[in-house]
Amino acid sequence: MTDSAAAPDQTEKEKWGRVLLCGGTNWLALGKKGLPADPEYPDLPLPHTLRSLSNVKATGVYTSHSGCHVIVLDVAGAAYLFGRNTSSCLGVPHTSRPFISQYTPLRLLPTDVGAAPGTKFVYAACGRAHSVLVGDEGSVWTAGLNAHGQCGHPAGGEMGTWKLITGGWARAKVGEKAVQASAGVNFTLVLTENGKVYAFGSGEHGQLANGRTGERIAQANKTTYDIEDEPIPVRGPLEDKVTTQVACGQQHAIALTSDGLVYVWGFNGYCRLGLGHPKDMLIPTLVPQYAGPNVLMRAAFVAAGPTSTIVIDRQKMLQMAGKFKTSGAGSVGQPFSTFRYFPEIQGCKVLLAAAGGVTHFATAVDEDAGPGGVMTIAWGQNAINSELGLGEGQPKSTPKPVRMETLNGIDVFALAAGQNTSFFLARPNEALLDLPRFPDAVPAPNLCVVCNEDRxxxxxxxxxxxxxxxxxxxxxxxxxxxxxxxxxxxxxxxxxxxxxxxxxxxxxxxxxxxxxxxxxxxxxxxxxxxxxxxxxxxxxxxxxxxxxxxx
Missing domain, CATH: 3.30.40.10 (Zinc/RING finger domain, C3HC4 (zinc finger))
Structure with missing residues (x-):
């Protein structure tokens, strides 16, 4: 999952922007070898304004580090969906629509899924093959693959339409309001207004944080694990805490509390939990690095990638744990076993971050640009679809963080890094108008459509x-x-x-x-x-x- 990573300090600025994208756009071919290129759906080597949504005031953009579909939300609370429709993750049967083109996104209103008039979508999440929508009144709808109950409904098959979750926090006796969600490959987390976390889906690696995996031998000597298709509260150390943010990797999770503490659980291959060892954690476990008496050393923002985890502390310094490279420090043989800084950006005041399939992005204060200036930073190896967006003729990959010159002057306030495509939300300013649009041209008349004259x-x-x-x-x-x-x-x-x-x-x-x-x-x-x-x-x-x- 990479949910939309949005800057926390937007009170002084507009909270909407335009959708930008770079990287792969041929949804059915992404991640697959041997398929021919399609000029209608090219790889974009630098960020483009998405023309089909250029008149939409977007407040959030959401995708999955392990998937190829996208959800955009606007100021009116509508959702726009496009990308690969794996297992009907976009809420329409994949047999009839294997993908939804970025040229004609599917617009979805809350009333289309049975919500009361006036309801707005305010948050979303994307897993590898399932999706989540959160309404402003606290309801949650899901669609897509539900083999492990990751959609919060009785496990089995897939859900080709959006369906309301009625269990967990939604029960009348609980009466909590969902405000945020995050999705891994086969599990989902939901955060409530009261700071409580609920989990559902597969417990194979402890992703559900309930203290067990349920590993056992089933028929034909196959190993099976617990699943929870009814949302269950995450208890243990988090039970008495107020959680403010959650993020999911493929099979691991991280939570941030109101007092700046960081808790991690789930699969710990490559030491992605940052605890100094590779043992899976079946309950939320405190990361000692952010639990000291110095409150400035505590956390302000968290994110998760497929095999890595990111924390931004209150000094606005970014640190990372796990595997995020193919060679050297941070690779399979030398993962970051604890959260470590990057020397290249140690002096930057980082605002937010996101991790995609092989990509990583961050925004930081750009002091040279004057008050409110923002620069965007990117790094990652094996980005074969140009999803780092470094520009035409520039390297597709870089193992070290570099400034995205292609976004100089662009006021990016949200990031969403997908498996092969990257998305940004940028506030309108002078520099934004100079970005190319995608597609570059569309059929249009040559003369004024009112008078049909050349004046x-x-x-x-x-x-x-x-x-x-x-x-x-x-x-x-x-x-x-x-x-x-x-x-x-x-x-x-x-x-x-x-x-x-x-x-x-x-x-x-x-x-x-x-x-x-x-x-x-x-x-x-x-x-x-x-x-x-x-x-x-x-x-x-x-x-x-x-x-x-x-x-």
């Missing part, structure tokens, strides 16, 4: 929609615009495309007028040329403006 000779150029590239003359809009709007501009159709998900009880419907999006001023492609001309004439320049249609 360039008379000095009237046409605006081009940021999403669909459809051109409009300023005067042909209703109401007409007097000047090119600053920032991104969406045509009436794209501006109102998802309006049906926005109204809540008592809310007023948007007039849907074509205008610049509600975001910080940023520069578009035409205004860049204008600004350069003005600077050449001694002018001071101005904020770049929305794109003008190309003929």
């Amino acid at each position: 360039e000779a008379s000095g009237e150029e046409a605006l081009e929609c940021e999403k669909c590239d459809t051109p409009y003359h300023l005067g042909c809009l209703d109401p007409p615009l007097k000047s090119i709007p600053e920032g991104q501009w969406f045509c009436p159709k794209c501006a109102n495309e998802f309006e049906d998900v926005l109204p809540l009880p008592g809310a007023k419907k948007s007039a849907g007028l074509p205008k610049a999006d509600e975001e910080p001023k940023k520069k578009g492609r035409l205004a860049k040329r204008k600004a350069e001309d003005e600077e050449g004439d001694g002018g001071g320049g101005e904020a770049k403006k929305a794109k003008v249609a190309k003929k």
Whole structure:
């Protein structure tokens, strides 16, 4: 699992952004050898703005370090799903839809899964072949592979539709509200508003934290293990603690408490739990490294990869345990048996991190960029689909953390690292408009769709929609615009495309007028040329403006 890793200190800034991606996009071929490349679904060597969601104000992006599907949530509480539909993990039968294209994501509303009107999706999680959605009223829905009960329903087969979990915290006598979830390969964790953790799925390596695996010999001398398809509370040392964050690796888990303590459990191959030994832990076990009297040395953020675990302490220093390389320190023969710093980023004030199939990302304070500046850091080996996003002609892999020059100036506030694809949420700013869009081009008219005239000779150029590239003359809009709007501009159709998900009880419907999006001023492609001309004439320049249609 890599759930969306979101920066904790966003109170001063917008909490929504645009979806960026890099790496593999041919969902059915990812991770499989010998399949031919498909030019319609290329590998992206640098981050691109996902055009199909370019008009969506995204608040979260979620994927799995061991899977190839994605869930995006927006400010209105809708979900957008795409990627490989393994075992129906996207909530539709995989026999009819083996994948959902990023060009046409599936939009899912809470009411589509039986929630009351006004409910919003506020969190999600992705396992290898199952998915989780969390509603703002505390409900949890799951879909996908349920062979070990990892969907919180009677174990067996797969679930081709989203189904509400009614056990565990959801029981009336418990009355707790789910706020967060995390998913491994065959187990799931849910965190409640009261700071309690529930687990369900396979207990093969102690992932359920209930003190046992249930290992036994079944028929035909096959070994079997306990499964829990009814969510059970994680007890032991965590029972009296308030947990604030959970994260799952393939078969291990990590939890962060309100007092900055770190607890780990589950499979401990390659010492991924950071306890100094490779023994599996069947109950939550305190990591001594973060339990000292100095509160600055305690933890502020946790994440988990397939074979590694990440902690960011309160000094904003990133440390890692387990295996995350193919050679040298941190590899199979020399895993980090305890949490260790990276010398390359020891001086960075790290904000958040995420781990994918072979990739690792972090954001850190960029002091050179001024107040609020953020830089994005990446590292990992064997990233064969360019999922590190270091750029065209640049190495696909790097064993040491490096700055992502391709995201210079981009205000990234959420990370989601998948098996072969990486995702980012970035707040709108001037630099974001200069990123390439994916796909680069879509079919669109050459002339204004209202008048069907070419007025360039008379000095009237046409605006081009940021999403669909459809051109409009300023005067042909209703109401007409007097000047090119600053920032991104969406045509009436794209501006109102998802309006049906926005109204809540008592809310007023948007007039849907074509205008610049509600975001910080940023520069578009035409205004860049204008600004350069003005600077050449001694002018001071101005904020770049929305794109003008190309003929």
